[in-house]
Amino acid sequence: MAAILLACGCVPALTGCAEKQVRAAAPTAPVANEAVRPMTTAPDTDAAPPPEQVAVAPPILPVAPTPAPPVAIPATKPPAPRKPATEQTPADADAAPSHLPAPRISPQLSPGDEAAYQRKTSEDVSVAENNLQQTDGKRLNAAQSDLTEKIRSFLLQSRDAGKNGDWARAQNLAQKARLLSVELINSL
Numbered sequence: 001m002a003a004i005l006l007a008c009g010c011v012p013a014l015t016g017c018a019e020k021q022v023r024a025a026a027p028t029a030p031v032a033n034e035a036v037r038p039m040t041t042a043p044d045t046d047a048a049p050p051p052e053q054v055a056v057a058p059p060i061l062p063v064a065p066t067p068a069p070p071v072a073i074p075a076t077k078p079p080a081p082r083k084p085a086t087e088q089t090p091a092d093a094d095a096a097p098s099h100l101p102a103p104r105i106s107p108q109l110s111p112g113d114e115a116a117y118q119r120k121t122s123e124d125v126s127v128a129e130n131n132l133q134q135t136d137g138k139r140l141n142a143a144q145s146d147l148t149e150k151i152r153s154f155l156l157q158s159r160d161a162g163k164n165g166d167w168a169r170a171q172n173l174a175q176k177a178r179l180l181s182v183e184l185i186n187s188l
Contacts (some may be wrong), residue, residue, distance in 0.1 A: 117167035124174035129183035147184045152178045
């Protein structure tokens with residue numbers, strides 16, 4: 001009996017733990033055998049046969065195509081290159097002005113509104129000119145000198161617009177000159 005107990009005790013020691021045992025995977029059936037197996041489901045007997053397709057004959061093309069019309073190349077000289085616009089003859093210079101006047105885009109003013117714009121323009125021009133006269137003889141820094149140039153430019157543009165009858169623009173420019181002249185006086 002001791003031999004039996006010894007044999008029973010040695011068996012687990014020799015085989016090892018059940019968790020550490022390596023086992024081979026079960027063999028799988030080869031794929032080739034599946035094609036050999038008989039079909040176990042019945043085919044669909046309610047299906048209609050595919051519709052017959054009628055072969056359509058290709059269209060018949062004419063045997064000899066018509067040749068393309070010949071392309072005629074005119075036998076003329078290419079036009080002479082044009083002279084640059086800067087090279088004008090004296091006759092052309094007298095006929096055309098050196099620059100075209102800018103188109104006049106201004107609102108149509110009633111006579112009353114036009115008179116009001118003229119009055120306001122002359123008031124703003126006189127204020128700006130009086131303020132510019134106050135700077136005569138004074139030493140101006142760079143910013144003040146720049147302001148005086150801008151004021152003079154606005155006054156000149158305002159006078160030109162007034163001569164052309166564009167009183168809305170003339171008044172706008174005179175107002176800018178007046179506002180800058182007030183700023184100039186305040187900076188002195």
